[in-house]
Amino acid sequence: MLSEKSLAAIAHERTKYPAEQARSALLAALRIAQEEQGYLSEALMAYVADLLGLPAIHAYEVATFYTMYDLRPVGRHKLCVCGSVSCFLNGSDAVIKHLSERLGIGLGETTADGLFTLQEVECLGACKDAPMMQVGDHYHENLTPESLDVLLAKLRGGSDDVR
Amino acid sequence: MFVNGVTLQNRGVPDSHRLSVYAGTGGYAALRKVLLDPIAPDQIISEIKKSALRGRGGAGFPTGLKWSFMPKGVTGTKYLLCNADEGEPGTCKDRDIMRYEPHRLIEGMIIGAYAMGASAGYIFIRGEFVEPIHIVEAALEEAYAKDYLGQNILGTDFSFDLHVYRGAGAYICGEETALMEALEGKKGQPRFKPPFPASYGLYGRPTTINNVETFASVPDIISKGGDWFLNLGKPNNGGTKIFSVTGHVRKPGNYEVSMGLPFKDLLEMAGGLRPGRQLKAVIPGGTSTAMVAGAAMMEVTMDYDSISKAGSALGAGSVIIMDDSVCIVKTVERISRFYMHESCGQCTPCREGMGWLWRVMHRLENGQGREEDLQLLLDVGSRIEGRTICALADGGVAPVVSSIRLFREEYEYHIQHKRCLISMGDA
Amino acid sequence: MPHIEIDGQAIEVVAGTTVMEAAESLGIYIPFFCYHPKLSVAANCRMCLVDVEKAPKPLPACATPVADGMKVATASRKAKMAQQGVLEFLLINHPLDCPICDQGGECPLQDITMGFANPHSHYTEEKRVVEDKDIGPLIATEMTRCIQCTRCIRFGQEIGGIMELGATGRGEDMAIGTYVAKAVQSELSGNMIDLCPVGALTSKPFRYKARSWELKHTPGLCPHCSTGCNTDMQSLGREVLRVLPRANQAVNEDWICDKGRYAYTALQAEDRVTQPLLRVDGGWREVSWAEALDAALSGLERVVAQHGAERLAGLISAQSSNEELFLFQALLRGLGSPHVDHRLRQQDFRADAAMPVYPALNMALEDLEREPVVLLCHAFPRQQQPLTNHRLRKSVLQGGTVIALDSQRQDFNYPVLQLVADAGADLALYEALCSQLSGAVEKSATAGLAHVASVLLAADNPLILIGSALLHHPQAAAMIAQIERLAELAGGRVGWLAQEANSAGAWLSGCVPHRLPGGHTAPATGLPTDALWDAGMRGFILLGIEPGVDAMRGTAALAALQKAEFVLSIAQFAGEAQQYADVILPMAAFAEGSGSFINNEGRLQSFRAAVKTPGEARPAWKILRVLGDALKLPRFQFNELSEVTAAWQQEIGEYALDVPPFHAFPALEQDSVPMSGDGLCRLGDWSIYQGDPLVRRAAPLARPAVAKMHPDQAKGLNLRGDTVEISSHSGKISLPLVLDARIPMGAVWVPMGYGETAVLGAIYAPCTVTMATPSAATANA
Ligand SMILES: Cc1cc2nc3c(=O)[nH]c(=O)nc-3n(C[C@H](O)[C@H](O)[C@H](O)COP(=O)(O)O)c2cc1C
Numbered sequence A: 001m002l003s004e005k006s007l008a009a010i011a012h013e014r015t016k017y018p019a020e021q022a023r024s025a026l027l028a029a030l031r032i033a034q035e036e037q038g039y040l041s042e043a044l045m046a047y048v049a050d051l052l053g054l055p056a057i058h059a060y061e062v063a064t065f066y067t068m069y070d071l072r073p074v075g076r077h078k079l080c081v082c083g084s085v086s087c088f089l090n091g092s093d094a095v096i097k098h099l100s101e102r103l104g105i106g107l108g109e110t111t112a113d114g115l116f117t118l119q120e121v122e123c124l125g126a127c128k129d130a131p132m133m134q135v136g137d138h139y140h141e142n143l144t145p146e147s148l149d150v151l152l153a154k155l156r157g158g159s160d161d162v163r
Numbered sequence B: 001m002f003v004n005g006v007t008l009q010n011r012g013v014p015d016s017h018r019l020s021v022y023a024g025t026g027g028y029a030a031l032r033k034v035l036l037d038p039i040a041p042d043q044i045i046s047e048i049k050k051s052a053l054r055g056r057g058g059a060g061f062p063t064g065l066k067w068s069f070m071p072k073g074v075t076g077t078k079y080l081l082c083n084a085d086e087g088e089p090g091t092c093k094d095r096d097i098m099r100y101e102p103h104r105l106i107e108g109m110i111i112g113a114y115a116m117g118a119s120a121g122y123i124f125i126r127g128e129f130v131e132p133i134h135i136v137e138a139a140l141e142e143a144y145a146k147d148y149l150g151q152n153i154l155g156t157d158f159s160f161d162l163h164v165y166r167g168a169g170a171y172i173c174g175e176e177t178a179l180m181e182a183l184e185g186k187k188g189q190p191r192f193k194p195p196f197p198a199s200y201g202l203y204g205r206p207t208t209i210n211n212v213e214t215f216a217s218v219p220d221i222i223s224k225g226g227d228w229f230l231n232l233g234k235p236n237n238g239g240t241k242i243f244s245v246t247g248h249v250r251k252p253g254n255y256e257v258s259m260g261l262p263f264k265d266l267l268e269m270a271g272g273l274r275p276g277r278q279l280k281a282v283i284p285g286g287t288s289t290a291m292v293a294g295a296a297m298m299e300v301t302m303d304y305d306s307i308s309k310a311g312s313a314l315g316a317g318s319v320i321i322m323d324d325s326v327c328i329v330k331t332v333e334r335i336s337r338f339y340m341h342e343s344c345g346q347c348t349p350c351r352e353g354m355g356w357l358w359r360v361m362h363r364l365e366n367g368q369g370r371e372e373d374l375q376l377l378l379d380v381g382s383r384i385e386g387r388t389i390c391a392l393a394d395g396g397v398a399p400v401v402s403s404i405r406l407f408r409e410e411y412e413y414h415i416q417h418k419r420c421l422i423s424m425g426d427a
Numbered sequence C: 001m002p003h004i005e006i007d008g009q010a011i012e013v014v015a016g017t018t019v020m021e022a023a024e025s026l027g028i029y030i031p032f033f034c035y036h037p038k039l040s041v042a043a044n045c046r047m048c049l050v051d052v053e054k055a056p057k058p059l060p061a062c063a064t065p066v067a068d069g070m071k072v073a074t075a076s077r078k079a080k081m082a083q084q085g086v087l088e089f090l091l092i093n094h095p096l097d098c099p100i101c102d103q104g105g106e107c108p109l110q111d112i113t114m115g116f117a118n119p120h121s122h123y124t125e126e127k128r129v130v131e132d133k134d135i136g137p138l139i140a141t142e143m144t145r146c147i148q149c150t151r152c153i154r155f156g157q158e159i160g161g162i163m164e165l166g167a168t169g170r171g172e173d174m175a176i177g178t179y180v181a182k183a184v185q186s187e188l189s190g191n192m193i194d195l196c197p198v199g200a201l202t203s204k205p206f207r208y209k210a211r212s213w214e215l216k217h218t219p220g221l222c223p224h225c226s227t228g229c230n231t232d233m234q235s236l237g238r239e240v241l242r243v244l245p246r247a248n249q250a251v252n253e254d255w256i257c258d259k260g261r262y263a264y265t266a267l268q269a270e271d272r273v274t275q276p277l278l279r280v281d282g283g284w285r286e287v288s289w290a291e292a293l294d295a296a297l298s299g300l301e302r303v304v305a306q307h308g309a310e311r312l313a314g315l316i317s318a319q320s321s322n323e324e325l326f327l328f329q330a331l332l333r334g335l336g337s338p339h340v341d342h343r344l345r346q347q348d349f350r351a352d353a354a355m356p357v358y359p360a361l362n363m364a365l366e367d368l369e370r371e372p373v374v375l376l377c378h379a380f381p382r383q384q385q386p387l388t389n390h391r392l393r394k395s396v397l398q399g400g401t402v403i404a405l406d407s408q409r410q411d412f413n414y415p416v417l418q419l420v421a422d423a424g425a426d427l428a429l430y431e432a433l434c435s436q437l438s439g440a441v442e443k444s445a446t447a448g449l450a451h452v453a454s455v456l457l458a459a460d461n462p463l464i465l466i467g468s469a470l471l472h473h474p475q476a477a478a479m480i481a482q483i484e485r486l487a488e489l490a491g492g493r494v495g496w497l498a499q500e501a502n503s504a505g506a507w508l509s510g511c512v513p514h515r516l517p518g519g520h521t522a523p524a525t526g527l528p529t530d531a532l533w534d535a536g537m538r539g540f541i542l543l544g545i546e547p548g549v550d551a552m553r554g555t556a557a558l559a560a561l562q563k564a565e566f567v568l569s570i571a572q573f574a575g576e577a578q579q580y581a582d583v584i585l586p587m588a589a590f591a592e593g594s595g596s597f598i599n600n601e602g603r604l605q606s607f608r609a610a611v612k613t614p615g616e617a618r619p620a621w622k623i624l625r626v627l628g629d630a631l632k633l634p635r636f637q638f639n640e641l642s643e644v645t646a647a648w649q650q651e652i653g654e655y656a657l658d659v660p661p662f663h664a665f666p667a668l669e670q671d672s673v674p675m676s677g678d679g680l681c682r683l684g685d686w687s688i689y690q691g692d693p694l695v696r697r698a699a700p701l702a703r704p705a706v707a708k709m710h711p712d713q714a715k716g717l718n719l720r721g722d723t724v725e726i727s728s729h730s731g732k733i734s735l736p737l738v739l740d741a742r743i744p745m746g747a748v749w750v751p752m753g754y755g756e757t758a759v760l761g762a763i764y765a766p767c768t769v770t771m772a773t774p775s776a777a778t779a780n781a
């Protein structure tokens, strides 16, 4: 169900823990699986659990506990706007409103073209550069309507790696 | 005044995250001294005790004392963990240490591992911090290559393996035992204590855990002495501390200053308030600490003792500034939502109480408040406080209860007029 | 040892005791939900908060260890405030639907609310609604009522040994469920219902049948395996509505398995007989007892008169009570027949003389959990004796080692060192282990064998347990002989895992063809069951059995019964008996009769009827007494059950709890059993829910028969598709095929105990497997 590359990455994760603690690699294995397949389907969670010799329910518990796992398909770019207090004080609601108008979707929704999913998340630990959001691996900070528009244009332009 | 002198001293130096740059400014000298001179483990611990270094993760527990709890003479692995989960709203300092000074953290951990006899360690970094994760991983590789990590470090008997562990999105994993559960591949649900991690930690083994900033303070304490560090701050509040000043200031940022700096000086360093604005309230240590009225805060100095005298806590040093444009009810509603979202769900008062608090706050904010709601919030709060496994629930109660005490009229205005006293508009 | 004080009462307890345990021993009640003495401490419900002097916050009694000088107040203002507060939180999202909740009347949440709650709640927000999942036919869920105590999850992980339930989501979204919608499989699953402190998990078959306070409780014994679990049979009027465990720490602790819990649902099966039945002109007529007894007596007398008593045989279920077994053999032997047996599943009887007085574990069940090294010989207690298995599981969790020798890999719920015989070559496995132990071979063919041998040799007096499946093997006697040798070589001791609830009683009461009650040698040795089918018997008396599925060669059994001139079946169910019987006498089933059983430990336990027998059915001991009396046999003049018990006791005398596991072995003739031959070796045993007439009729437990085969074997045979046709020399069937790597190559596994699989005859016989032709598949479906 997973590529050789992902399987090798999971095998590498296991080496970080004592041999009898394969379970420690579960969070990483789920992340690697999700990176490859976009989201964690039921079959994929069960597969990952099996790789590590764990009951499927175990992977399911973990996948539903942590917010970074997606159990449903999401857009190619997940726009995670921080709405916690420091960002809130610096206008995170306006950021969400702006994105929502530009993309024509509400929170938790995905654009029809499958490009964007808009989410409000809790504190991402970049409070001094509020308001901010995370897209993929990157933090985008001190957001303004202008910087948002520039970013959206770049993402629409097909770039995945936008810093 | 000693500014940005310890844990963030190389910030601003190009490539400060590289081992070569770090070493060029005296990096790893402390470790070499410890291992090659050598310095006895007990002596390291007493030096840390002397420095009055207190845990920078929020609870402020004396680090030297914590290190001395690690059992001696046990067979099998002892673990050393670094808490880099940084998730409390307002807190953003560990991320900068990892981005600019990863080797300072690593060196601090290696010294700690040597002092406590730990042979393996993990740096638990919140999963969203992808950039810091890559930087720390690269730094670990460099340290391994230079023989600072791994088997027989620098040719001595001492061995220590250190890895990064990536979180997956849950504030509760910052709680030390939840972090251990997550590291074991489980849901991050805090464990009941006792037993404490020093006897039963990761995989049931003796374990010590410290915050990023705590570890990053260690190399300089060892190379310059515990007294030196202590004297940077004040008695019982040794050293410098990073304050993350956020919210309504003109230059939000991380300011590493001596303990005991007057708050008003810190505010000034952060650029002061926006023109024409008055200081309304401050949350001095992250959202889990009580709100302090602006005027009272202007009298406080930035150290554990002074802030606690003002009825709050220094916490992780996350100073959230609110000026008079802020609606307290709306802000607390937002904070409250965080705790509902982040409760792990195991303790009844927290699982049920965080949602209850938020729902009432939400009603109030949306003009559906009732006469009895303020008493209700205080009552519910008092039924949560002190009755749960971990401190998350207490943290969720603090902003609600403290803000009602300080800004009761504003709450009452919401109830009577079914709307805000202050319209935050779209901010 | 720490001295502490709780509510002013002083007590000294061992270090490590929790405040909850100390309070319990003082008889002080502290309310709780998540705590359970048999589960790990979660301390998550926070209901047990108490006031500890000098502690700034109230502490959970369940998780707080005592410290010397500690002073605890369980009902101070501080403690009460804490308890009330927690209870209010628990109730805000709990639907207050007690009137329609099955838990009503036996609900800790309800009780504690009455005792501890603040009378009015302040909560006015909307209540949470949690989606339900179907987790199978045994457990009904109403997850909105769940209070997240996680007892069910901990039970699955810690006791059940398979993690099926989990808590997903976090915070207030945390919900208990299975992985996706999947039926819970654990054989101990029903215990989670008892553990659930609210009405979130309830018994599906019991749902809406009655309120708990209307039920009558009768102490009972589970008749479905040799553990002898104590039960609480709960009934309303004439109907058993529920069976729950009755705590007995020496036997079943606080648990029973699903067999014991749900088999009662078959009591009203469609073919339950409640009126004597007489075959008249090929049809069946309900008749009076007088008429039926007349027919029975004349039938028996005719067989004896015309063909001699040695053409009459009696077979009885080992789920029968001591009293019934005793009377049954007295009836047969009184009529002059030596053919009495209860061992329907055995094929090889050459070791009969070597068998112990009764199959005894030779130790207390409780001690099993402290055994450091246990060798299981063709025993899979997880299915056969689930709560005996639980003791072994505990021993492994505490560092013990369990080794299993078997014909296939088994699905244990704890780590077991397993050695699997090549298909059908089970005897060779035992021989190989003996050679290894004796040092006769330098190097073993397999590392596993050498490892097992070294573990056994290193162990001090390892325990060797012989499983019931071993007796089903066609070379059982030779295998038993090897085990005797093995015990000697390994310096170990031997015990037997008896199969049925009263296997021990059946042996002790003389229901074997070569022994009288008390284990005395019978003056005339009769034929064992399997030999009867080919011995031209003219008459049979059957009690509580259905040889068509209960016997090793079901088809042969049916043929013999049909050929006999007269068959008397004393039965609970008519279904099979109507194929061959002449008279069917309706007998009491589970929960309807009284008597005693001897469990695997040799523990004599008795049970009483919970409900009246339905219709005209009568307890079997009364039927036997009337028959014996009418046949003018000596010593059948009993009025009360207690008189039968006394007579039984007198006859068997004092029996020992520790019995020598073997008598001297007779020289065994060369094995003549054709173990190879063309085709595959057919493996199989009685499935967990097919073992006796009651349990196989329990609808909630029903699982369809499937064939299993190693995936490589299936590939080798080019078997595609779901259904295969399996044929043996005695018949053929089509079954769905499940690929299972636990089955050895060269074998196909087909379960026993199903009507449709009986045509294949005995296990270990050669079979061929082919793709099912479409017509065959549909014919079977
Ligand atoms: C809900 C909760 C969240 C916490 N989050 C963090 C965190 O993100 N980082 C951290 O260092 N400590 C956090 N802590 C504190 C840790 O439990 C622990 O006290 C700390 O890591 C110890 O390190 P120190 O002694 O160096 O401060 C948290 C505590 C609680 C109760």
Ligand code: SF4
Pocket: B172, B189, B190, B342, B343, B344, B345, B346, B347, B348, B350, B351, B388, B389, B390, B391, B392, B393
């Ligand atoms: S207080 Fe809340 S977050 Fe902490 S353990 Fe209990 S339920 Fe979890």
Ligand code: FES
Pocket: C031, C032, C033, C034, C035, C042, C043, C044, C045, C046, C047, C048, C049, C060, C061, C062, C063
């Ligand atoms: S019984 Fe102690 S916390 Fe639940």
